[in-house]
Amino acid sequence: MSATPRRRLSPTRRTFLAGAAAAGATVLGVPTAGAAESVTAAAAALSTNVHIFYYPWYGSPKVHGSWRHWQQGNLTPPNALSSDFYPKLGAYDSGDRAGAVDQHMRWMRAAGTGVLVTSWWGRGSYEESLSRLVLDAAAAAGLKVAWHIEPYGGRTAASVADDVRYLLNTYGSHPAYYRDAAHGNRNAFYVFQSLNIPDWTAIEAVKSLGIVLTQTTDTSKAAHFGGMYTYDGIAAASLPNWSGVDRFCTANGLVWSPSFGPGYIDDRAVPGNTTPTVGRANGTTYDRVWQHTLTSGATGRPPAWVSITSFNEWHEGSQIEPASATPPSVLPYQTYNGAYGKTGAAAETAYIERTQYWVQQYVAQRPA
Template sequence: MRTSSGRPGRRLPAVVAALALGAGAAVAVPGADAQAADPAYQVLVFTKTAGFRHDSIPAGVAALRTLGAANNFTVTATEDSSAFTPEGLAGYEAVVFLNTTGDVLGDAQQNALGSYVEAGGGFVGVHAAADTEYEWAHYEQLVGARFKSHPAIQQATVINEDRSHPATAHLGAEWRRTDEWYNYRTNPRPGVRVLQSLDEASYSGGEMGADHPITWCHAQGAGRSFYTGLGHTAESYSDPAFRALLLGGIRYAAGVAPADCGSGGGGTDPVTVEGESFSSGSGVQVAGHGGASGGATLGYIDNGDWVGYSSVSTVGVGSFTARVSSAGAGGTIEVRSGSQSGPLLGSVQVAPTGGWETFTTVSTALTGAGFGPLFLRFTGGAGALFDIDTFTLETAPAAGEGLSPNVHLFYYPWYGSPSVLGSWRHWQQGGRTPPDDIGADLYPKLGPYDSGDITGAVDQHMRWVARSGAGVIVYSWWGRGGYEDGLARKVMDAAQRQGIKVAWHLEPYGGRTARSTVDDIRYINDTYGSHPAFHRDAAHGNRSVFYVFESLRIGDWSALDEVRGTSIVLAQTTDTTKVAHFSGLYTYDGIAGATAPGWKQAGEYARANGLVWAPSVAPGYIDDRAVPGNTTPTLGRDNGAAYDRQWSNALDPAVGGDPAWVSVTSFNEWHEGSSIEPAAARPPAGHGYQTFSGAYGKTGEAAETAYLDRTKLWVDRFETARAAAGKAGGP
């Protein structure tokens, strides 16, 4: 027995062997009749290669035929690309790319496969499916990631992160197996549900670091996609555990076995783990305690000790709670991802409880971005610190959870800087000389950023958008092949990571006509429509959304009739005589919302004619530094009162006309001073910049996010009012 004064000397090697969690390999595979209840269905197995050809393909086809015969699906194997037509694919519930390589489909065949999955079909990619169709941009999204390289065939440890999926439910926490282990050009985790990852410390030649996904799944439009990097060797296809993995992937893709394939981590929520069930560690031991869950704790914890739990994923976790006791010095639990020195997700203090049998609960929020298995590291004073009985991880709210699809923020991706683009873009408006002197009356908290800085500025933007409660950005788009068009997919990737959707603001580029606008809408739908972040409004027939800026410049919009069945197209006006052929109206004007001229009539007209009414609200408007000498009116923010006034007008049916959506001018139109993006509390001196200080009673840095948080308040009020009125389409 220990006493409060210390503990016995160490008795074990520095690295402790695995205990209960993480010690298992593959367990018994379900019998051949396990899926007898599945309805009969058809699966197309495609094995065409235009590059390296795996000699395991025949074994793979034979294994899939055997699985089909035992599990009520019929396999059709082909290397004929002509099978990929809408009619040809219609009879299949899933399509398997089995070790395909190179460019194996023509343009029409690619479109047929993409449309098939988007409309509800299933896709399964095995191993070299990631080494296929490099010229088809959409394919990377369909499969999840593209092949980069591989080392020699060797044994490695597969970490089964999510064992709730039918493809991995038969496996233990870890799986030691021999295969050819792919490295991928990008990490797919932000957009998929990772089911298995590789422990790169268990083999040589891994190039992805502590987070190396190898099997994953994700929703693709109305369909489903499953991919595994396993399956290079012919021997794999006679392995019952690998066959069961393939079977589960096919059943999921075919829609007969449901699974949670939303992006993020796996497993159930919350996850409670016995502290003593670590799979690796240094210094610690199991300590017996009659009052502990299971009669034991993680004990003998000194400063600098650590433990790892290979089967406990940190992906998406939002909080950590532990049941602890301490008759020692107390100390700190550090929650880390991937390794004992990996990213710190959070930490919690443990104070002495008065005895080793006296337990209490401590908890902390986790704010980092977890990507791998859980590790705990311990710090404190001399001697024994504390014991851990159990701990619980709960996931953070899912990306997009609680965001309103009915509040849209106008978003501008037109900025550039020398560090990314090679030169300044837009910040120099008004003859300014960035970085300190920019064409705006407010100075961004991020400084004059580059819209191509996706992992920096744009990822931060999307976190701020999510904080505002708005679920949709309206992307400023200036034509095919332009700067903004070139960044669109990357910005959408960032939006997807936060559950944000993307609608489109069609700007008045030179030579724009009604016909070119229709062509632009078709181009955007075709080019970006399969992206998970592409916005389709569920309350209006799942149609895509387009705002047409300065629509009054064109008199005849009859060409829009060609796309109204698939797209909602809004005119920028409250003049109801100017909206023929449009699907609705919006205002954009950052000043007019203060008095809401024509809003009530526009809203009533929209409601009577089945149109969408989306008035625009703004926190203020000032463009003096961007347009020196400009005599157009400005609108002061009045410490937030101006923004509240516009929101109040929009939500008052007697003034605002009962909108379907509210659009916000803007998230980041810095030239016009209408942004809710955080502005620096201490901008460069000598240029006369304004700040948000004073907004809603906040000053200094606390005021930088004031308009984001105020937007959230109004979003919640809007959705509450919609719910009370029985309207669909809330968060």
């Protein structure tokens, strides 16, 4: 979320999420708990076709000078946070490379997610000020960086086209700047809430510079874009039929990057909201959406890209970042205890390890 929440309060998002139900059923063919435990970071598969949404928007008095994001919902960090889970790293600062960001990169590397899609709120934003730090840390871990262009004030199709040029000109020479060899060595620019802008003709001018993805499954809204994605973990939990989108993208030379996550809960960050909650069901939810995504294409094969919601969107409880098994008692926090049969400290990294398992399955099954 931003300092003024965007995902949770968005009418577009709520309309899109309406009716989505929490997942919980057992899926035949999903490996038993513990199958990912043999995966080590040293032997981990790393795929640049697996993208994960990353949020460099947190701040603390020690680094940033004040709390940022953690205090949403009128809470008082560092013990009372605007999340139903408590980070293993505590109320960290996104500008603290040694204390947080480098560890994030190591975890994403261990998970096998080769591209982090960093939340970007326009030139002059807090997130933009940390872009080079994120790129430097990613490069050190052997990861690549793509961009999540958020609905900053005054955003238009023309400004997004300018953003693509700016990001390429400013960071294009950086070793962590993502370039997909299969798609003309272009980076990915995911555009959140793209349907808020009716005419995207202006981005035709930057098609050769980047793959700009629209957030929708409505193929009639894909004109001028280079790809489509969903972001929405709630809708993904209902296991939607994505074969038509996959077929459309393949026929029209677009990149399809369906999004999914381990769960969703945002009631602490937005008290009184009515957004549906998706329970994690000790990892069953995550297994179900991964398995569904791997077989959701028109040919029953995985799509060219997949996008995980999210690494660290703590406000919405969609994170795979490790959560503390012993959070502060000031609030009733959830933990990952029981995920994939793990308990206590061993459960803290359960979703990192499970992601690595599914990345291996994806790499083995996706089209060459």
